[in-house]
Structures are given as structure tokens and as C-alpha cells.
Amino acid sequence: MHNYLDFEKPISDLEGKILELKKLAAEDESIDTSDEIARLEVRVREATLDIYSKLNPWQKTQVARHPQRPHFVDYAEELFREFTPLAGDRKFSEDAAIQAGFARFRGEPVAVIGQEKGNDTKSRLKHNFGSARPEGYRKAIRMMEMADRFGLPIITLVDTAGAYPGVGAEERGQAEAIARSTEMCLNVKVPIVSVIVGEGGSGGAIAIATGNRIYMLEHSIYSVISPEGAASILWRDSTRAKEAATNMKITAEDLKSLGVIDGIIPEPLGGAHRDPKTVIAATGDVIAGALQDFSGRPGDQLRSDRRQKFLNMGRNL
Incomplete structure (x- = not known):
């Protein structure tokens, strides 16, 4: 239903x-x-x-948040074999909003990191609705360090409204953890392929999405703040979220034209939730193609290309 x-x-x-x-x-x-x-x-x-x-940008936001849209666990089950999750950041605790582990992707060993929102009340509470605390980002850093050490490509699947803004998270250094995770993305000498599969919310997204290639599903969104948050700040009225969504350029088409992302993965008619297997398979093909492009490329070049990619954003060249 x-x-x-x-x-x-x-x-x-x-x-x-x-x-x-x-x-x-x-x-x-x-x-x-x-x-x-x-x-x-x-x-x-x-x-x-x-x-x-x-669809207008606000309607795309609604599709990106659809409760039946495939989540990280669905992609992991279909795309990866021998997925072995890692828990904890070795500093404070485990954060279930970010899932990370090693797996085989089409026969090749990879590191996988992604946000999981959950699909019912119990799992949403367990995964904190996909909004990670600092220990989630520190777990991602730990994963990326190991991937770099063992020369494994990193695949990240982004789906979060944003990092968790609670008092405990701020006390434990939320901003610092996000900054360190983003820095780690920039420093590793292995390829990073990132896909925005639902919501790409603010620093919570870019902390694991600072990749060599960034793709978005057709009806996903990627933004510096949620439309509701932007409306609250700009107009002190969160009901103007539709207006904010339009002005913020958060759709895949807008971000492709701005050079923020590298490609758009088409969704089945009616959105990814109508035919999850098809969209997951298409996502796998795009990731495989990107990793093939990076095959044999020196680590120093991968790192410098990634850094240059982000330095170029927003420049009038």
C-alpha cells in the first residue's frame, strides 16, 4: 500500500x-x-x-523524504556482498544513524558509509531518524582511515535531514567532528564515490559526501539547510518552506547546472519508492562506472583532483 x-x-x-x-x-x-x-x-x-x-522543488523535497523510499539498508542488501558492519568510534559510543563497514561490490573489496533513517517507529528511533551525533562522524573517520590504509575505494550513500542538533551532540563537538570527517574525505588517497539517495542535509551530508564523484537520484535534494530551517531564519516563518525550497536551488537539475554534482541517476516513474530494485540497480551501475574510471589512478592525483573539484565550486572561471 x-x-x-x-x-x-x-x-x-x-x-x-x-x-x-x-x-x-x-x-x-x-x-x-x-x-x-x-x-x-x-x-x-x-x-x-x-x-x-x-515537480516543483518543494514537491521534490516531499518525494526525497517519502517514508517508503529505499534507505541505506536496502542498498546495502542489494549492492553489497559480505557486508561486515563496524560499530563505535573508539572514543565515546556507537551511533546507529551512520552505518559503516567493509563489503564486496561486484567482487571488489570496498568501504561503505551511509546514513540510515529507519522505516518504522522502532527503527527510526534506533537510527535517530538518520541524524548522526559526533560519534557517528568519528566512526566514519575511523572507516575512511582504514580504507586509506588498505587502499579500498570508499562508497558513501547520503540520506539525512542534517546532523543531530541536540545539547549532548554539541557538548561532544558536533561541528568539530563534521569538520574532521570532511577533512578526512579530502585527505584520503583512495577514490570516493558519493550518492545522495534521499535528503542531503547541510554539514551532516557533506561530512561523508566530499567525494571525487557525487551523484544525486533524480528526486533527491541537497542543501545547506532544510527548506523549513531556511524559512525560519530568513522570514521567521517555517510555513514558507515551499518558497525557500524554490530559491535555494536544491534539486538535482539545479545542482548539476551549478557544477556541485557530477550526474543525475534517473528514478522510475513515480519516484524511487515505486520501484526500489530498479533504482538501486541503476545506482550500482553508476557507482561501478565511476570506480572503473578511477582504476589505476595514483592516490596523490585522486586527492589533488578531489580538492581542486571543491575549490572550483562557486568560482567564476
Whole structure:
């Protein structure tokens, strides 16, 4: 059963009618509803195509946050073999918002880091809704150090509204942990391929997304602050989030044109949550292609190219 977003009402109405017809046919086999169902399915596809071909930035934000959108655990299960998670930062504690470990990706050993939001109340609380505390970023640093030592490519999957802003997190050095994690991304001599699979929120995202290649799913978002946060600061009115989302240039198309990301991974019609396996497979192909491009490239060059990539952002060359 789909969770429909507010702008998807035409789709939900049509799919509701299809369900009613299927139920009717199941209850009385003498009633043939196949022609009507086929006609409605065509209308569903047309309505979905129409709606999703002209999503505004706020609607894309809603799709990026969809509760049924595939999360890190789904990507890990489909893309990686022998995934061995590591826990703890060896300094304070374990943070379940950031998942990290070693795995095989299409036969090759890699290091994997990503944010996990959870998919029900219990798992969302366990993973703190994907908002990491300092120990999460220190775990990511620990992972990157080991990947660098053993010459393993790093794959990061980003999906967070932002780093956790609680008092305890600030007391334990949230800003410093994010800065150190970003610095570690810049310093390693192995390739880093990052994919924004949902929300890419502020420093919480860039701490693990400072990569040689950065990709975004078609309906994901990547921003310095959430639209609600920007509206609260700029206009002291979080209800103007839609306006903020439009002005902030947070969509994949905007960020590709600005040179912040390297490519866009198309999503199935109706968003990644409609066909998770297809979008996960496409993401795997893009990651594999990027890693192939970096094969045999010297570590010093990988590091200098990565640093230059970020130094070039925002410059009028």
C-alpha cells in the first residue's frame, strides 16, 4: 500500500478505483473488470507522468523524504556482498544513524558509509531518524582511515535531514567532528564515490559526501539547510518552506547546472519508492562506472583532483 503525497491525489483516486474493481472481481467471478482496470491503469500512468514531469522543488523535497523510499539498508542488501558492519568510534559510543563497514561490490573489496533513517517507529528511533551525533562522524573517520590504509575505494550513500542538533551532540563537538570527517574525505588517497539517495542535509551530508564523484537520484535534494530551517531564519516563518525550497536551488537539475554534482541517476516513474530494485540497480551501475574510471589512478592525483573539484565550486572561471 502506497503512502500518497498531497500532490498525488489524482493518482491515489485512480488507483483506489482499480483496487475496488479488483476486489469486486475477486468477490464475484462472473464480473469481468479487466477492460476497465486496463483503461484506468493507462490513466494512472498518464497522470503520474504528467505530475512527475513538472515537480516543483518543494514537491521534490516531499518525494526525497517519502517514508517508503529505499534507505541505506536496502542498498546495502542489494549492492553489497559480505557486508561486515563496524560499530563505535573508539572514543565515546556507537551511533546507529551512520552505518559503516567493509563489503564486496561486484567482487571488489570496498568501504561503505551511509546514513540510515529507519522505516518504522522502532527503527527510526534506533537510527535517530538518520541524524548522526559526533560519534557517528568519528566512526566514519575511523572507516575512511582504514580504507586509506588498505587502499579500498570508499562508497558513501547520503540520506539525512542534517546532523543531530541536540545539547549532548554539541557538548561532544558536533561541528568539530563534521569538520574532521570532511577533512578526512579530502585527505584520503583512495577514490570516493558519493550518492545522495534521499535528503542531503547541510554539514551532516557533506561530512561523508566530499567525494571525487557525487551523484544525486533524480528526486533527491541537497542543501545547506532544510527548506523549513531556511524559512525560519530568513522570514521567521517555517510555513514558507515551499518558497525557500524554490530559491535555494536544491534539486538535482539545479545542482548539476551549478557544477556541485557530477550526474543525475534517473528514478522510475513515480519516484524511487515505486520501484526500489530498479533504482538501486541503476545506482550500482553508476557507482561501478565511476570506480572503473578511477582504476589505476595514483592516490596523490585522486586527492589533488578531489580538492581542486571543491575549490572550483562557486568560482567564476
